[in-house]
Amino acid sequence: MNIDPITLAVILDCFQHREAREATPSGRVTVSSKVTLLDMQENQRSTVTIVTPEESNPETGAISVLSPLGAALMRKVIGEIVCIPVLGSSMRYRVLHVGT
Incomplete structure (x- = not known):
């Protein structure tokens, strides 16, 4: 079976991201967390x-x-x-829920 280098890189990247998510303590905000806040x-x-800078889109909540x-x-x-x-002021938010 032959896999081209780009496909292999994508597959390895997916596994690395999955392993990082699984190693994250539950209930803590990390990249990819969906967070409900109270202003x-x-x-x-x-x-x-919470997303990477490349995925950021504040209009959609990313x-x-x-x-x-x-x-x-x-x-x-x-x-x-x-x-x-x-x-000169500050906004305060309480974390109500953390999910994936």
Whole structure:
């Protein structure tokens, strides 16, 4: 059986990402986590997915891990609060749910 190098690279990359996801402690925010947040100032819920910068699309809720919110959420668990500085103030969010 012959597999071209590009296909092999894609297959190996998929396995590496799966292994990384399986090794992540459950309940903690990581890349690919879907996170439900409570905006503590507005008392509104929203759901975002933490993604790589290349996959980022804030209009659809895909937030880059390198964005202020994405970076602040990394490794958080349900119940924790994150504060994001915005124009001399700060936005506060409580983590309500972490899923995949």
